[in-house]
Amino acid sequence: MAGRLRQSTGRYGGRTAEERQAERRRRFLDAGLQLFGAGPGYRSTTVAALSEAAGLSTRQFYEEFRSLEDVLAALHLQVNDWAEEAALAALTEAGDLPLAERATALFHAYAANVTSDPRRIRITFVEIIGVSARLEDQRLSRRARWVEFICGEAATAVARGEAAPRDYRLAATAFIGSVNGLLHDWNAGWVDATLDEVVEELVRQLLGILRPTGWGGEVATRL
Known part of the structure; x- marks a missing residue:
């Protein structure tokens, strides 16, 4: 059945799915703090640029945030x-x-x-x-x-x-x-x-x- 991909709930690399999700969210926020706070600023940042700065994919971005x-x-x-x-x-x-x-x-x-x-x-x-x-x-x-x-x-x-x-x-x-x-x-x-x-x-x-x-x-x- 087609639909949104579900995140794994098992352990991987010694960490739970919740721990991995928290780490991804932290990396996106750290990247946002840098790009929004130091430049180029919120209005000049794209989802692709933020994801690249976080070292993650745009797909992972939309698993954590809507925008x-x-x-x-x-x-x-x-x-x-x-x-x-x-x-x-x-x-x-x-x-x-x-x-x-x-x-x-x-x-x-x-x-x-x-x-x-x-x-x-x-x-x-x-x-x-x-x-x-x-x-x-x-x-x-x-x-x-x-x-x-x-x-x-x-x-x-x-x-x-x-x-x-x-x-x-x-x-x-x-x-x-x-x-x-x-x-x-x-x-x-x-x-x-x-x-x-x-x-x-x-x-x-x-x-x-x-x-x-x-x-x-x-x-x-x-x-």
């Missing part, structure tokens, strides 16, 4: 997951420190992760823009997740008496836009500063949001 857009979507989520994991790990380590030190640890971890590979910044802030309504929804959804992240940390600071109590959603949305824009511009060479200076500026901005002029919280007077 190049699926590869870009997966990479965008992966890059955001890596950054979120780094930020959460830093907060776990700095959980009992004062607000300014927690914020510094958070942004050092986030910025170091995102900027450790320029291809990640290009995937997240450049290549995904304007591709499709689906990817725009995904981009905005992940940005909303970062907004919730900042709002959660603001709520923790308020509970500890370290920040003024208010609804931080609008401010967090504006702040995330600043973070993304500053890191993109720094990576592109448009900002004459070290990464440490960029982090210090982000921390100052966040503290200014959480502790507006005239707020008289118990911790604000001693930090």
